[in-house]
Amino acid sequence: MKKIIEVKNLTKAYKKLKAVDDLSLEVYEGEILGLLGPNGSGKSTTINCILSLISFNKGNIKIFGKTIKPDSYDIKKDIGVIFQEVAVFEELTVYENIDYFCGLYIKDKEKRKTYVDDAINLVGLQEFMTFYPKQLSGGLLRRLNIACGIAHKPKLIFLDEPTVAVDPQSRNNILDGIKKLRDNGATIVYTTHYMEEVEILCDRIIILDKGKILANGTSDELKELANIEEKVTVEVENLKESTIEKIKEFKTVDEVEFSNNVLIVTYKKGKNNLVELIDFLKDEKVVYNKIFSERPTLNDVFLELTGKELRD
Amino acid sequence: MTVFKAFLKVLNKNKSPIILYTVILICFGAFNFQTNDKSISFVADKPDVYIMNNDEEEGITKNLVNYLKDNSNIVELDEERLDDALFYRDVNYIVYIPKNYRNDFLNGKNPTIEVKSTTDAQASFEEMLLERYLKVANTLQGIYQDEEELIREINEVLETETSIELDSKVDVSSLAKATFFYNFLSYSMLAGVIYVICLIISSFNSRNVRKRIIISSMNYKKHNRILLLSNLLFAFTLWLIYVIMSIILCGKVIFTSGGIIYLVNSLLFTIMSVTLALLISTIVNNKDAINGIVNVVALGSSFLCGAFVPVEYLPSFIIKIAHILPSYWFINTNETVKYLEVFNFNSLKPVIINMGMLVFFSILFIILNSIISKRKQIID
Numbered sequence: 001m002k003k004i005i006e007v008k009n010l011t012k013a014y015k016k017l018k019a020v021d022d023l024s025l026e027v028y029e030g031e032i033l034g035l036l037g038p039n040g041s042g043k044s045t046t047i048n049c050i051l052s053l054i055s056f057n058k059g060n061i062k063i064f065g066k067t068i069k070p071d072s073y074d075i076k077k078d079i080g081v082i083f084q085e086v087a088v089f090e091e092l093t094v095y096e097n098i099d100y101f102c103g104l105y106i107k108d109k110e111k112r113k114t115y116v117d118d119a120i121n122l123v124g125l126q127e128f129m130t131f132y133p134k135q136l137s138g139g140l141l142r143r144l145n146i147a148c149g150i151a152h153k154p155k156l157i158f159l160d161e162p163t164v165a166v167d168p169q170s171r172n173n174i175l176d177g178i179k180k181l182r183d184n185g186a187t188i189v190y191t192t193h194y195m196e197e198v199e200i201l202c203d204r205i206i207i208l209d210k211g212k213i214l215a216n217g218t219s220d221e222l223k224e225l226a227n228i229e230e231k232v233t234v235e236v237e238n239l240k241e242s243t244i245e246k247i248k249e250f251k252t253v254d255e256v257e258f259s260n261n262v263l264i265v266t267y268k269k270g271k272n273n274l275v276e277l278i279d280f281l282k283d284e285k286v287v288y289n290k291i292f293s294e295r296p297t298l299n300d301v302f303l304e305l306t307g308k309e310l311r312d
Numbered sequence: 313m314t315v316f317k318a319f320l321k322v323l324n325k326n327k328s329p330i331i332l333y334t335v336i337l338i339c340f341g342a343f344n345f346q347t348n349d350k351s352i353s354f355v356a357d358k359p360d361v362y363i364m365n366n367d368e369e370e371g372i373t374k375n376l377v378n379y380l381k382d383n384s385n386i387v388e389l390d391e392e393r394l395d396d397a398l399f400y401r402d403v404n405y406i407v408y409i410p411k412n413y414r415n416d417f418l419n420g421k422n423p424t425i426e427v428k429s430t431t432d433a434q435a436s437f438e439e440m441l442l443e444r445y446l447k448v449a450n451t452l453q454g455i456y457q458d459e460e461e462l463i464r465e466i467n468e469v470l471e472t473e474t475s476i477e478l479d480s481k482v483d484v485s486s487l488a489k490a491t492f493f494y495n496f497l498s499y500s501m502l503a504g505v506i507y508v509i510c511l512i513i514s515s516f517n518s519r520n521v522r523k524r525i526i527i528s529s530m531n532y533k534k535h536n537r538i539l540l541l542s543n544l545l546f547a548f549t550l551w552l553i554y555v556i557m558s559i560i561l562c563g564k565v566i567f568t569s570g571g572i573i574y575l576v577n578s579l580l581f582t583i584m585s586v587t588l589a590l591l592i593s594t595i596v597n598n599k600d601a602i603n604g605i606v607n608v609v610a611l612g613s614s615f616l617c618g619a620f621v622p623v624e625y626l627p628s629f630i631i632k633i634a635h636i637l638p639s640y641w642f643i644n645t646n647e648t649v650k651y652l653e654v655f656n657f658n659s660l661k662p663v664i665i666n667m668g669m670l671v672f673f674s675i676l677f678i679i680l681n682s683i684i685s686k687r688k689q690i691i692d
Contacts, residue, residue, distance in 0.1 A: 051527050070526075077529035087520030091325035092318065103314030104528035104535075148524070 001028040003065070004156055004187045005050060010059035012045050012211075019045040020056070021211035027156075027189060032182055034202030035191040038306050042211040043191050047158055051081065063156065077105055080154030084161040086145045088133050095120070095129040098147050105152035119151035122177050139170025146174060150181060157181060159190045163197065175201060195298040205298070207305055214305045219298060226296040226304055228254060230267045232274055233294075237287040239263060247280070315535055319542040322512050329507045330550065337493075337500040338557065358385045359404040359434035362394065367413040375463045376445065379470065380407060383441050398430055405429045405438040418459060422450065445470065486565035491650045493558050494574050498581060498619045498639045503610035504550060505585040506592060509543050510602045513593035544586055551582040570649045573663060577649075580670040581642045587677035588638070594685045613639040623647060641669040 005027035012020040020042045027033050037043045048054045050061055052070045061068055063075050088097045098116045106112040120126055123143040133141060146162055159178065163171045178201060182188055190202060198205055199219050207215040207222070215222050229252075239258060247265060248256050252273060255266040267273045274293045281288055361384035367373045380386070384405070389397050397403045408426040410416075416423040425446070429435035448469050449462075456462040516522070516539060526532050555575060559566050566574065592605060614620055616630055617639035623631065634640040645666040652659055 053523065053526065071531070073529045073531065076527060079527065081524065081527050083520050083523065085520045087518075087524045089318065089322065089515055089521065091322040091515060096318070096321060100314060100318045101524060101528070103317075104525065104530040107314075 001030075003027070004029050004063065005189070006060075006062040006065075007046075007050065008060045010046065010049060010056055010061065012042075012049055012054070012056040018211050020049065023059075023208075023211060023213060025206060025213065025216070027187060029187055030182065030185060031203040032178070032188040032190055032201055034198040034205040035189060035208065036193075036195075036198060036205060036302060037191075037208035041208045041306070043208055044160070045211075046208070047160065047189070047191070051079070051158070077152070078155040080149045080152065080157045082146050082149035082157070082159045082162050084164060086133070086141050088141075088144055088148055090133050093130050093132055094125055094136070094144055094147075097133070097144060098151050101148040102151035115151050115153060118153075119147040122150070122180060123147045124173055124177075139166045139173075142166050142170060142174060143177075146177065150186075153184075155186060157186050157188045159188060161192050163192065163194065171197075195302060199298055207302060209306045215301070222298060222301050223296050226301045227268060228266050228296045228300065229269045230273050231294050231296065231300075232265045232267070232277055233290075233292055234263045234265075234277070234281070234288050235290040236261055236263050236281070237289070239286055240284075243281075243284045243286060246284075247277070250276075315530075315538040316542050319512060319539065319546075322515050323508065323546060326508055326511045330504050333500040333504040333507075334553070334557075337496055337554070338561075340496050357434075358383065359438040360385045360387045360402070361405045361407060361438055362387055362389050362397070362403045363407045363409065364391070364394075365409045366411045367409050371414050371459050372417055372449070372463060373409060373414045375466065376409065376413075376449075379445050379467075380442070384438060394428070398428060401430060401432075403430075404432065404434040407442065417449070417453065420453065486562055487570055487650045490558060490562040490565050490571065490574055491646045493562060494578055494646045495619045495643050497554055497558075497578060498617070498642050499610055499614035501550065501554065501578070501582055502585050502588075502613065502639065503606050505547050505582070506589040506609060507602060507606045508546065509586065509589035510593045510596065510605070511599060512543070513539070513590070514597050514599050514602070517593070517597060519597075540590075543590070544583075547582050547586045551579060554578070569655045570652060573649045573652075573660075574646065577642060577645045577663075577667060577670075580667055580674075581638070584638050584642075584670050584674045584677070587674045587681070591677045591681040591684070594681050613637045616640075618643050618647075638670055638673040641666040641673075 003026050005025070007023060007025045010020050010023045011018065023042070023046060035043050035046070045054070049056045049059075050063070050068070052061075052068050052072065063072075064078065066072065066075055068075050089100065092100060095116065098119055099112065102112050102116050102119070106115055120129060123146050125140065125143055125147060128136060128140060128144075131140075133144065136144060142162060142164075146159075149159075150157060162178075163174050166174065175197065178188060178190070190198070192198060202219070204216070204218055205222055206213055215225055239261075244256055244258055244263075247253060247263075252267045252269055253265055254268040255264075257264040257266075265273075265277060274291070278288075278291065361380060363377055363380060363386060365373065365377060369377060387397075387403050389403060394403075394406055398406065406428040408428075410423055410425070413423050413425075425442070427439070427442070429439065445466075449466050452462055452465050452469070456465055516525070525535055555566070555578070558574070562571075565571050588609070592609070596602065596605060613634075616626075617623075617634045617637055618626060619639060623643065626634075631640075645663050648662050648666070652663075
């Protein structure tokens with residue numbers, strides 16, 4: 001597959017602190033790459049280096065096979081960026097904003113008009129073209145932000161948490177729009193804190209922390225990295241402390257938690273864990289209402305790799 | 313064109329302050345034109361005089377009284393309150409004609425006429441009149457022995473008038489109007505330019521919009537050059553509107569040598585205003601703070617430099633402080649031009665220095681802007 005982004009041994013340090021530490025990654029044509037990491041993990045610094053917004057100490061970055069510099073306008077014309085913060089003019093209408101940012105790339109008036117119309121249709125802002133940003137809700141504002149970043153039909157798109165503080169309807173609309181962009185041939189680098197979005201959207205995921213790559217693969221590949229196999233949750237009415245201790249003694253059990261009449265049993269490995277647990281609870285004459293089993297989520301993997309301690 | 317069109321749209325959204333400052337300029341200009349006429353017209357006035365005549369009102373004494381009556385306002389006062397009347401300026405001059413003045417004068421004894429005065433301009437004028445009469449009368453008294461003939465000759469000499477014509481090429485009235493207009497323009501121009509340019513630049517320079525522009529395929533330096541030219545074009549258009557307004561309000565005087573200096577001076581001031589606005593916009597990115605800054609910078613410097621209150625009424629320490637503000641040098645030129653009759657290097661020297669100061673301030677603001685924006689880029 002054709003490499004769209006190729007980063008080799010990138011290092012960016014702020015005095016003694018290494019924000020990005022000897023990082024190498026590739027992004028392939030037509031894929032959606034999810035970039036995950038806790039706050040301060042180096043995601044934004046990496047993207048800013050790739051976009052040549054900041055200088056770096058060491059390494060090499062190639063986009064579309066060419067080394068990018070601040071004045072690489074021939075490369076920049078095929079890149080679109082959607083920032084986490086809404087970046088639009090308050091004094092311009094929805095249409096004028098998209099037209100202005102598209103105009104920074106596309107000079108031909110007729111072509112630009114078509115592109116702007118396409119962007120408006122993609123994010124579903126047809127009814128709000130004459131509205132000013134102040135008149136838009138949070139979700140609509142996010143959609144405008146996206147339209148401004150992709151109106152010039154870039155081949156490579158960076159999306160930095162585009163769904164933060166957005167209602168579920170708008171989020172679905174935005175995610176559908178991103179899928180459409182990928183279907184139209186764009187390569188996408190997507191950063192977010194919402195794991196379910198990454199699972200739905202991304203073809204490949206990179207987990208970053210402290211400026212280094214901790215994991216790189218598909219969603220299923222990353223789940224394989226987890227030390228847990230299965231998690232069983234049971235709503236019980238009468239559970240004795242002795243019963244919990246007996247469950248902990250099961251060979252395949254990793255962890256047992258019990259609070260508010262909810263029992264959570266985490267298994268390291270093994271098959272038929274659920275059946276075994278139900279049989280045991282029957283033998284112990286424990287009354288249970290609901291019971292369900294789940295495989296480890298991306299969230300579990302993320303927390304296991306990056307730690308559970310709080311970040312700023 | 314994309315950048316220029318966006319500039320125009322942002323400008324259009326911020327047109328209200330421009331209209332407001334222009335309306336203020338027109339209103340104050342028109343109001344001043346109505347009141348300013350009084351200061352350049354002359355009204356004939358006579359001093360208030362009380363004559364305490366202790367002699368009989370006949371012959372040469374009567375002639376003196378009549379002369380004073382003809383040239384002064386004779387007021388009636390209570391003799392016991394004459395000093396109070398002087399103190400309260402009810403009268404400017406009191407003339408005491410002594411007893412036997414007529415006989416003593418005709419006999420060549422040169423009697424003394426005592427006076428009391430308020431020592432102001434009106435009193436000085438009355439004293440001048442009285443001295444004139446007495447000098448003429450004393451000179452002729454030795455020549456003419458007959459009282460009637462003496463009186464006739466005195467009156468004939470005193471009635472001699474000299475016609476004086478004030479010949480000046482300067483249309484003082486129109487220049488005074490133009491000076492006021494251009495002095496006040498310093499406020500409207502400074503406020504309008506700073507307000508609008510700061511608002512526009514803060515829109516284009518907001519952190520995220522700027523990032524989006526930097527990563528676009530348009531050269532960022534070129535983008536900023538277009539923005540700078542757009543700002544200059546806006547300021548030049550505003551200047552042109554104000555010039556047209558001055559032509560409508562002040563008339564032909566704008567096309568005289570003095571008027572041309574007003575135009576050049578205001579153009580330099582406009583350029584200086586743009587450089588100052590760009591400097592402020594580099595320092596301040598908060599739109600909410602701009603209104604306060606406009607008030608401090610434009611209103612403050614206009615008050616300190618004499619745009620609202622004429623410089624001659626300002627305390628000397630205020631004028632000393634005003635020297636560090638560009639508006640002072642702009643207004644100083646306008647005030648100099650008001651009284652300028654001859655246009656040569658020597659007479660225009662202060663004007664050239666003032667204009668040089670405006671150029672100096674423009675260059676200073678450009679240098680400061682360049683230094684600060686580089687530091688901000690490093691911080692960002």
